[in-house]
Amino acid sequence: MTHEPPPQEYARKQTGPLSEAAFTLLVQGVLDYGIFMLDPQGYVISWNAGAERIKGYSAAEILGRHFSVFYPTEDKEAGKPQWELETAVADGRLEDEGWRLRADGSRFWANVVITALWGEQGELRGFGKVTRDMSERRAAQHALSERRRLFDHLVQAQETERRRIAWDVHDDSIQAMVAVGMRLELLAERVPESCAAELERLEASVRGAINRLRNLTFRLNPPGIDRHGLIEGLSNHLDDVVGAWGLTRSFEHRLDREPTPETAITVFRIVQEALLNVRKHAHATAVTLRVESADGGILTRVIDDGTGAPMSRDVVHEHFGIIEMRERAETAGGWWSMRSEPGTGTTVEFWVPSPEPTPPLTDDLP
Structure with missing residues (x-):
């Protein structure tokens, strides 16, 4: 039967030479972080394998050199290395992100923590410095920022084109159809009675076409989303459009903040298409819309109580409205x-990220 040593005895065993050797072995073996020490003047006095991997210097090449060798010329001229040491002394530590130099002169984006080290008498013994290469993360942030910029540009271009088409339809096609309707009305007063019924059918067709064109312009450029935000835009759409279809509707929403205009438009357009599909295909009497913040984005559900249908591959991959929603x-x-x-209705569910507006990344150091 074995007995564990009491905590005090265990602590004493861990503070001897063996513990110090194990700690040194641990620090020396870390590859993802450059861990090294500076003397009080900033000269390198220790060097681990991670520092060699990240910065490209062997211990023999860097020991005894001033740590300012890692900084670009503009930072050295601005006195940044000395300022960082002074800040670490004053505050106990300093954390920074910025460009650093490898042994071959190439730059990498680094996260750096400098900690002032004090002796038992309160004297400055030097600095501990931990460096991590953040170049891949920074590149990923740049790629994500660029993708977001392109997405925003695409949404804005699509909405601009929709508005242009809506205006063209309203100012050209609808006005032309209205003129045709007025001419038919005048003509109906002059033709023989035998032609009146046919003219009435033509006039009804023109009125129907005008109404369909007006509905089209409304779908292309619904009012309110750009002025009042996502929630009010969706609420108005449910009241003005879905209510006119005779469907019972309910709206539940829990957003922690207003999304960017591009995100709001994306959510609105997908909901708009989903509701249109409910009207055309679901044979529903009620529809529920739920919008909530989740996982850094917006989770949305459109639920109807219609007849439902089995989800075949052809439906998912060939229906234009479904393709448009998924691609958006x-x-x-x-x-x-x-x-x-069948018999359980349909649920359309989607999630889109909702990033906070951020300024573009720059190469300026903090």
Whole structure:
């Protein structure tokens, strides 16, 4: 039977030469972080394998050299290395991100922590310095920022084109149809009675076409989303459009903040298409819309109580409205799904990221 030593005895065993050797072995073996020490003047006095991997200097090449060798010329001229040591002394530690130099002169983006080390008498013994290469993360941030910029540009271009088409339809096609309707009305007063019924049918067709064109312009450029935000835009759409279809509707929302205009437009357009599909295909009497913040984005569900239908591959991959909804969500960096079974209605669910507006990345050091 074995007995564990009491905590005090265990602590004493861990503070001897063996413990110090193990700690040194640990520090020396770390590859993802450059861990080294500076003397009080900033000269390198220790060097681990991670520092060699990240910065490219062997211990023999760097020991005894001033740590300012890692900084670009503009930072050295600005006195940044000395300022960092002075700040670490004053505050106990300093954390910074910025450009650093490798032995071959190439730059990498580094996260750096400098900690002042004090002796038992309160004297400055030097500095501990931990460096991590953040170049891949920075490149990923740049790529994500560029993708977001392109996505925002795409959404804005699509909405601009929709507005242009809506205006063209309103100012050209609708006005032309209205003129045709007025001419038919005048003509009806002059033709024989035998032609009146046919003219009335033509006039009804023109009125129907005008109404369809007006509905089209509304779908292309619904009012409110750009002025009042996502929630009010969706609420108005449910009241003005879905209510006019005679469907019972409910709206549940829990957003922690207003999304960017591009994200709001993306959510609105997918919901708009999902509701249009409910009207055309679901034979529903009620629809529920739920919008909530989740996982750094917006999770949305459109649920109807219609007849439902089995989800075949042809439905998912060939229906234009479904393709448009899925592509909008995926282009935004999110996902889209639809569940439907006979007799249980249909649920359209999608998630899109909702990043906070951020300024573009720069190469300026903090």
